[in-house]
Amino acid sequence: MKVSGEMKLFQGFLPMFIVLFGLIITSVLVHAQNDQSGFISIDCGIDKGSTYTDNVTNINYVSDAEFTDSGEIHNILPIYNSFDIDTQITTLRSFPQNTRNCYTLKPTQGKGNRYLIRLRFMYGNYDFKEQLPEFDVYLGPDYWDTIKFNSSSKPVNMEIIHVLSSDYIHVCLVNTGRGTPLISAIELRLLAGNMYEETHFGSLYLFARVNFGSAFGTVRYEADKYDRLWSPISWPNSTYLYTLDKVYSGLFTTIDPPSEVMSDAITPKYPKESFKINWSPDNTSDKFFMYMHFAEIEILKINQKREFNIYLNGNLSYGPFSPLNHTTTTIYSGKPEITAPTYTLTINKTKNSTLPPIINALELYTLKKLPQNQTYDQDATALWSIKSNYKINIKSWQGDPCTTQEFVWEGIGCSYSDSEFPRIVSMNLSSSGLNGGIDPGIANLTMLHTLDLSNNNLTGYVPDFLSGLNFLTTLFLIGNNFVGPIPAELQAKANKGSLSLSFGSENTGDPTSSCNMNACKNKKGNKIIVPLISSVASLFVIMIALIAIWMIKKQKEHGRGLDIRKQQYTYSEVQSITDNFSVVLGKGGFGTVYHGIIGDTQVAVKMLSGSSLQGDKEFQAEAYLLLGIHHKNLISLVGYCNDENHKGIIYEFMANGNLESHLFADTTSSFLNWEERLQIVCDAAHGLEYLHHGCKPPIVHRDIKGTNILLNESFQAKLADFGLSKAFPTEGGTHISTAVAGTPGYLDPEYYTSTRLTEKSDVYSFGVVLLVVITGQPAITMYDNNNIHIHRLVNLKLAEGDINNIVDPRLQGDFDINSAWKAVELAMACVAHTPSRRPTMTEVVMELNDCLVVERACQETKPKKLTGLLSLNLESAYDPTPI
DSSP states (O other), rough: OBOOTTTEOOOOOOOHHHHHHHHHHHHHTTTTTSSSTTTTEEETEEEEEEEEEOOTTOOEEEEEETTTOOOOOEEEEGGOOTTSSSSSGGGEEOOOOEEEEEEEEETOOOOTTTEEEEEEEEOOTTTTTTOOOOEEEETTTEEEEEESSSOTTSSEEEEEEEEEEESOOEEEEEEESSSSSOOOOOEEEOOOOSSSSSGGSSEEEEEEEEETTTOSSOTTTTTTTTTTOEEEOOOOOEEEOOOOOOOOTTSSSSSOHHHHHHOOOOOOOEEEEOOOEEOOSSSOOOEEEEEEOOOOSOOTTTTTTTTTEEEEEEEEEHHHHHHHHBBBBEEEESOOOOOOOOOOEEEOTTTTOSBBOOOOOOEEEEEEHHHHOOOOOOHHHHHHHHHHHHHHHOOOOOOOOOSGGGEEETTEEEEETTTEEEEEEEEEOOTTTEEEEEGGGGGGGGTTSEEOOOSSEEEEEGGGGGGOOTTTEEEEEEEEEEOOOHHHHHHHHHHHHHEEEEOOOOTTTOSSSSGGSGGGSTTTTTBBSSHHHHHHHHHHHHHHHHHHHHHHHHHHHHHHSOOOSEEOOOOHHHHHHTTTTTTTEOOOOEEEEEEEEEEEEEEEEEEETTOSSSSSHHHHHHHHHHHHHHOOOOOOEEEEEETTTEEEEEEOOOOTHHHHHTTOOOOOEEEEEEEEHHHHHHHHHHHIIIIIIISSSSSESSSOGGGGEEETTTTOOEOOOOOOOOEOTTTOOOOOEEOOOTTTTEEEEEEHHHHHEOOOHHHHHHHHHHHHHHHHSSEEEEEEEEEEEEHHHHHHHHTTTTTTTTTTTGGGTOOOOOHHHHHHHHHHHHHSSSGGOOOOHHHHHHHHHHOOOOOHHHHHOOOOOOOOOOOOOOOOOBBOOOO
């Protein structure tokens, strides 16, 4: 047999006696392996403690109450509970509370094993609203997919083949504002170690698993010992074949489809015809794996031969091939198939064949990369123990503790590395109502540097194992009811200054508290409370000195270009600067922007109006932030006015207005070519990268959009409008929870639903800007007479595979195709649904620079065509309306 491409065959050239021996061994073992020791079968929505055996499949199901801490149980409406519906999907658990709710499973076989994980959902109008919900599903910290229902009466399944990197499996449902999440069943099946070994490329997300030639229902357990669901399919212009004899797996397949599936097949109705199986991916970037299962189930005569070739999209994948008599052969993809907008699998008979081709079953999977590591198992186990022992009921304590940075457990700080599992480095359970002693599980959090158990009802001795936490630098135990002395090693660390220790029982004044015992005092009789006041005083002196140096430096710098003796201006001075507000440059949510002159230098003056959506808080935030940040791609502060009821900010003047005014200008004089567009977004990316990675603490802009990217006389781009900006805490800050603010169309949907602000929220907004620049279309645009977000529009056009259908048609194809494709791919990565999948701004800068290099290598730089004074719009919009 000849192999072409990357298709492979589960078959060896063995003597017939070895084949027969394999068949005999297989038939002996098959029944011995038909058990449920590798199963976890959960019926969601049945009463706590309930168990039953399904009378159709004989699978044992348990209640989901032991696997999740939240949710409400419901039944689908009786009208949808037909006789042929599975028992498991007649009940469900819904999650009207919390943004994220999780199930946690711990299979006994542990990590390193390959599992089939299946989730089942059915709406069934359980809430009488007749509104089909839509929500996201995560597997551990990774986004899996979005659940969408076609009707109330049709269940939806999600199934993935996944190798566990942790002892825990976390399935999380995330409310995205489009309906209440729900789930009907969770089914986990341990697979054999040699099955679906292509998972070394990534997890395999089921696209289709079909049983050709069957006139009956779905085949599953017990026929399939791994409980895969083989769906019957009606195929046009085909003849059904079947046999009553057993079809063996033997040595010719490791996938092991059951005999009940392989005992029927289809063949073309007209013998000279070929098979053609067509499908389209859900996403243009999906990469497919195929598993085609063949077995000859007709008794061929001596002069008959069945032989065929297999083609994918016109390319020979395997052949010529003849199926074996009543023995399964699996032909499969050795690596992901080449991506394409559509796929056609063609099976043609060869010239030597007297019979048409045959096929028994087909499996299609898409490659699903789930790259994020779950929390280090020892740390996760410790936290689950602590949660259980203290009966902690914090709503965010679900699923993986470190998960994505947006959903890390409240009070828990994690360290992240691309090559290692996240580790717990801090734990704050202050004022959490804890009772009993200090949990021994804390000893297993070996990377802890901060532990705060203050103001609880903890009792007993302070345990020695805390001394064994080698990285511990901060320990707060004050406000509890401990007895006995502090362990000597802890006290020694505190005396040396390597441990900040707060200890006592100031809540109660209990005379038995160690705080009132001599053994708890140092040599001078003072309680151990570190850091020392002298250290704080020293730090204060240093800060004052640094501020003084900075102010002198900035005065010198500004003195070179502007006659600025002070950065604060009175209202009368602002009137003089603007010639009594005679020239209006633009208007926005903040107020009106006026043209002004200080000396010989033009400036822009933004005055806060009385009806502004933004107020004094945003005004002060922007003024103070601009006092401390300086970068060539950030707008420079010249001064400000804070004169009673008159507030304003004075900026450097940007002669060419904002980016959006050029993208949507009607005049050709304002038109930006491809290279100019790339240079502008490169400049803006540099400014945003500085905010994220050059500022300490990092700053999130929160309102990145085209009108906040300003252009000076040489078209250098600078970010403006920092009224909504937020800085992260300096210690262990992965996100901040804050009221949602931003501009519709540019607002990160994950930030909107969770109120957890991260740097990746800016990355999403920048991705929208990049799509606007590429397409020349607004963030919310019209398509087929409906409003559609630009990333959905681009995603639809990507399926056509023509970059010219995506890039602004006004460019008339005057751009390098490779540069454009690279920019589109980067933009789509920036607006990825899952924030952790978005690039950092450092990565964005690198990719955009590459785009610019490719474009400039393709054609020489053209002279700038744009001059003149354009409308200036420095505005922030506050609108929490979702996209």
